[in-house]
Amino acid sequence: MESGHEHIGGTALVTIRVVRHLLVLCAGAVLVLGGQRAAFAQQLESQALGDGIELFKVRSNFYVLTGLGANVGIQFGTDGVVVVDAGDAAHTDRLIAEIKKLTPGLIRYIINTNADADHVGGNQKVAKAGKSFLAARGPFGPPPNGGAAAILASEGALTRMSTATGAAAFPEAAWPTEAAIPDARKYMYLNDDGIEVMAQPNAHSDSDSLVFFRRSDVVMVGDIVDMRRFPVIDLARGGSINGEIAALNRIINLAIPSVPIVSREAGTVIVPSHGRILDQTDVVEYRDVVTIVRDRVQDLIKQGKSLAEVKAADPTQGYRKRYGSDTGPWTTDMFVEAVYKSLAANKSGPR
Amino acid sequence: MTPTRIRIIIGVVAGFVGVLGAGRPAFAQIASGSDIAGSWMPFAHEDFVDRIPGPEPLDWTGLPLSDEGRKVGLSYSVSRNSTIERQCALHPPQYLVLGPFGIRITAETDPFTGATVAWHVGAWEDRAPTTIWMDGRPHPSDNAPHTRGGFETGKWLGNTLTTHTTHIKAGIIRRNGVQVSDQVTLTTHYIRNGDLMTVLMFIDDPVNLTEPHAISKDFRLQQETTLDSTGPPCIITYEGTDSNSVAHYLPGKNPLTGELFKTYGIPREAALGGAETMYPEYRKKLKAAYVRPEKCPHNCGGLPGGPPGGFPGGPRGGGPPGAPPPPPR
Numbered sequence: 001m002e003s004g005h006e007h008i009g010g011t012a013l014v015t016i017r018v019v020r021h022l023l024v025l026c027a028g029a030v031l032v033l034g035g036q037r038a039a040f041a042q043q044l045e046s047q048a049l050g051d052g053i054e055l056f057k058v059r060s061n062f063y064v065l066t067g068l069g070a071n072v073g074i075q076f077g078t079d080g081v082v083v084v085d086a087g088d089a090a091h092t093d094r095l096i097a098e099i100k101k102l103t104p105g106l107i108r109y110i111i112n113t114n115a116d117a118d119h120v121g122g123n124q125k126v127a128k129a130g131k132s133f134l135a136a137r138g139p140f141g142p143p144p145n146g147g148a149a150a151i152l153a154s155e156g157a158l159t160r161m162s163t164a165t166g167a168a169a170f171p172e173a174a175w176p177t178e179a180a181i182p183d184a185r186k187y188m189y190l191n192d193d194g195i196e197v198m199a200q201p202n203a204h205s206d207s208d209s210l211v212f213f214r215r216s217d218v219v220m221v222g223d224i225v226d227m228r229r230f231p232v233i234d235l236a237r238g239g240s241i242n243g244e245i246a247a248l249n250r251i252i253n254l255a256i257p258s259v260p261i262v263s264r265e266a267g268t269v270i271v272p273s274h275g276r277i278l279d280q281t282d283v284v285e286y287r288d289v290v291t292i293v294r295d296r297v298q299d300l301i302k303q304g305k306s307l308a309e310v311k312a313a314d315p316t317q318g319y320r321k322r323y324g325s326d327t328g329p330w331t332t333d334m335f336v337e338a339v340y341k342s343l344a345a346n347k348s349g350p351r
Numbered sequence: 352m353t354p355t356r357i358r359i360i361i362g363v364v365a366g367f368v369g370v371l372g373a374g375r376p377a378f379a380q381i382a383s384g385s386d387i388a389g390s391w392m393p394f395a396h397e398d399f400v401d402r403i404p405g406p407e408p409l410d411w412t413g414l415p416l417s418d419e420g421r422k423v424g425l426s427y428s429v430s431r432n433s434t435i436e437r438q439c440a441l442h443p444p445q446y447l448v449l450g451p452f453g454i455r456i457t458a459e460t461d462p463f464t465g466a467t468v469a470w471h472v473g474a475w476e477d478r479a480p481t482t483i484w485m486d487g488r489p490h491p492s493d494n495a496p497h498t499r500g501g502f503e504t505g506k507w508l509g510n511t512l513t514t515h516t517t518h519i520k521a522g523i524i525r526r527n528g529v530q531v532s533d534q535v536t537l538t539t540h541y542i543r544n545g546d547l548m549t550v551l552m553f554i555d556d557p558v559n560l561t562e563p564h565a566i567s568k569d570f571r572l573q574q575e576t577t578l579d580s581t582g583p584p585c586i587i588t589y590e591g592t593d594s595n596s597v598a599h600y601l602p603g604k605n606p607l608t609g610e611l612f613k614t615y616g617i618p619r620e621a622a623l624g625g626a627e628t629m630y631p632e633y634r635k636k637l638k639a640a641y642v643r644p645e646k647c648p649h650n651c652g653g654l655p656g657g658p659p660g661g662f663p664g665g666p667r668g669g670g671p672p673g674a675p676p677p678p679p680r
Contacts, residue, residue: 043491043502043518054492066494227533249595252436259439260584263474265498277496284436285521285533291597292426299601317602318422322532322558 044277049098053091056277058269059216061191063102068095069118070273073220075213077191080108081130083149084211084220085273086122095122096129106131108190111197112153112176113222113273115160115207123151123174132177144177152186154199155179156238157207180209200224203247204231206238210247212254218269221251225272225286230293230316230323232330233338241294241342248287255280289319297339307340315339387470387512387541390578391548391570392453398568400650402451406527407614407650408607411624414525420559421623425605427528430598439585443522444501445537446478448552448568455578470505470512473580480580483514490517497533505541512541524554524564529624532558546572561626614649616642 045057053067065072069088072095074081081103087095099107107130112120130149145151153161153176161170180186180197188195194214204223211220223232224247233239255268257280270278296315305313316324316332324332393402400406411424431437447454455473459482460466467485474480479499490502497518505514516537524531535556542549548570553563592598600606611622618640627633 043495043498046491046495048492054494056494071494253594257436257439260586262439262441262477262585263479263582265479265500276494279496280436281440281499281520282497282533284440288431288597288599292599295597295599296601313602315602318419318426321417321419322534 051094053094053098055098058218058271058277062213062216062218064271064277065095065098067091069121070113070116070222071271073211073218073271074099074102075191075193075195075216075218076103076105077193078105079190080106082109082111082190082195083107083126084111085113085119085222086110086126088118089121089125092122092125096126099129107149108133109188110149110151111195111209111211111220112151112157113209113211113220114205115153115157116205116223119222119273120153120157120161120170120174124171127151127173145173148173150178151176152178152180152197154197154207154209155181156199156201156205157209160205160207160237198250200243200247200250202238202240202243204239204244205234208247210251210254216269217256217267218271219251219254220271220273221283222273224248224251225270225278225283227272227275227278227282227286228323229325229330230319230332230335231290233335233342235338235341239338239342240346241290241339242346245287245291245294248283248290251283252280252287255283257281289323293319293336294339294343297336298343301340301343307337310340311336385467385507386458387543387548388456388458390453390455390573390576392573392576392578393451394569394571395451401525402449404650406525408527408610409605409622410527410611410617411525411529412611412617412621413629414529414624415560415562415564415626415629416529416624417559417561420529420531420556421625422602423559424527424529425608425623426599426602427530428598428600429528430592433590433592434596435587435589435592435594438587438590441474441479441499442477443499443519443531443535444478444481444503444516445519445522445524445531445535445552445554445566447472447481447539448550448566449523449525450475450478452476452478453570453573453578455580457580471580473578474582475579476582478582481516483512490515501537503537503539510542510544512543514539514541524556524559529559531556531560534558538563546574548572564629612642614644616644 047055049055051067053065056064056066058064061075061077063074065074068091070085072087073084076082081099083099086092107126110123110126112123127145127148132143132145132147132150134143151174158176158179161175164170180199182199182201186197193216196212196214198210198212200208200210208222208224210222210224224244226232231244233241233244251270255270258264258266267279270280270283272278293315297310300310300313300315311333314320315336320332326332395403409424411421416424442450452475454475457471457473458467459469459471461468469485470483472481472483481500481503483503483505485505488504490504495518497520499520501516501519503514503516505512516539519533519535519537521533522530531554535554538553538555540551542551549567550570551565551567553565554560555563608619608622611617612619618637620640621628621633621637
């Protein structure tokens with residue numbers, strides 16, 4: 001019996017060889033790309049942009065920029081760009097430039113996770129670089145914010161920013177144009193993604209919000225989680241230890257880890273305003289530490305200990321080296337004092 | 352642990368593996384140290400109590416714990432693991448040597464050059480898979496996530512694959528509550544000789560340890576079986592614990608600190624670990640405080656079902672619970 005290719009002419013043989021080479025090259029390319037995918041499964045794709053700024057690709061249309069004050073979340077698509085936190089005022093031009101490199105879309109929304117200057121410092125300029133959905137629809141008068149992108153934050157943040165005076169004052173164009181109220185749902189559906197803004201009363205301050213991108217499965221959590229240190233409980237601006245722990249538990253309850261297929265590095269991505277990108281396990285670890293310190297201080301208060309005696313008992317023992325500091329803007333001593341005062345003000349104990 | 356001690360440990364382990372591997376010419380050709388792929392089964396008797404039934408509560412002997420690390424352990428309550436958010440949390444990559452299971456390693460090669468780009472160390476049961484990158488890529492930045500498998504890069508140094516792992520989550524260093532922080536890094540040596548491989552790991556945590564903790568585990572290559580490399584699924588379920596609760600002991604209230612003394616006569620100061628307890632010289636210090644118990648209650652040495660007489664300091668073999676100790680020497 002004759003073999004098949006003895007009947008194939010010269011041109012056909014050349015074609016087969018070419019196809020064979022192409023197949024080998026394609027297989028090689030697939031393997032190389034597959035290798036890259038494996039890398040991304042273990043670590044997010046990232047790019048150092050210079051000046052201490054780094055870009056992380058969290059999802060196909062969701063990026064995080066670090067090094068601009070608070071970490072900035074950027075989600076984009078056919079509806080335009082949603083920016084979570086606008087960084088500090090010193091980096092605003094750079095932030096706008098980096099957004100334009102990612103997408104030609106219009107900035108439609110800024111969502112602030114709290115009212116601190118490193119979160120809202122860029123509000124005015126970033127909003128002005130964008131355009132509100134209301135800008136072209138003016139039957140009810142001029143659009144808010146002069147047609148600039150909308151700014152959404154908690155009601156507490158709006159109150160803080162609109163009542164601040166002196167050096168702490170913000171221009172009106174930086175104030176939120178929409179507010180989220182605790183226990184009332186505030187949501188949008190943009191770029192094929194459900195976006196929920198959840199105001200958290202009295203956590204790091206009275207101005208905190210969680211921003212949950214449901215399809216992207218990303219939660220921007222502001223300063224409620226700060227793996228660099230114990231959480232800043234800003235008592236003067238409405239923060240409280242029990243509100244902080246309640247917010248940490250809310251984050252844990254929103255997030256889903258990699259189950260039942262645990263050996264994947266998958267699950268909800270949690271982005272704090274400072275430090276590394278997290279998942280549920282990291283927040284559980286942090287919540288445990290904060291809760292344990294709270295319980296220790298609570299126990300000492302029940303024993304009738306004074307603030308000085310509580311500090312002397314070192315309720316952060318075991319965690320002081322990892323999260324504490326004796327210097328800088330937020331020392332271990334300040335954290336213990338804030339926990340003590342927060343609990344002492346709420347004699348009914350942990351809620 | 353001093354660099355000299357580390358060098359001595361690597362030398363001794365490498366020499367030991369070399370001796371075991373001698374007289375196996377059939378494997379000499381693949382023992383060049385350039386291929387660690389295969390299914391590797393552990394020796395079950397090695398560190399049996401730690402790896403199989405699990406250590407006693409608050410037995411931290413031989414761990415170079417810092418004061419902070421000890422306090423983290425003392426606040427730990429095992430009930431914490433019953434919360435929904437903890438049930439399926441995997442152990443960190445050091446569980447490769449701390450845990451009981453085997454490993455399956457596969458190579459990822461460059462399709463054009465044939466060079467090994469990475470070794471994939473498969474998952475098992477409660478440990479995530481790890482990739483050892485061999486292509487010289489840098490470690491991620493400080494803002495990159497810490498994963499269950501960590502980020503591991505490797506280089507061949509002679510016949511030994513030496514790797515460095517960063518970006519690890521906080522997790523155990525012994526299966527009884529004592530843990531290392533998320534600042535931990537690992538230096539691991541994969542030392543192959545024939546069908547034997549020793550994995551020697553140095554666990555370094557600037558927070559909860561005062562010096563690196565060295566631990567090794569030996570494996571034998573399986574010719575007939577292929578180990579699973581994915582691990583089973585994990586199904587979470589409500590176990591009656593509020594998912595927002597954190598079980599822990601307040602300072603000074605851990606009821607288990609005397610367990611090791613009651614069971615084995617080992618004093619509290621030794622049970623709570625510290626770098627001093629790692630070294631042989633510590634035996635002299637401990638001698639005066641150690642009280643040999645009348646009976647060995649459990650974990651009497653060797654595998655279950657072995658010959659009686661197993662007791663710390665006595666002949667090898669597994670005696671049943673309550674077996675009399677050997678006569679004093």
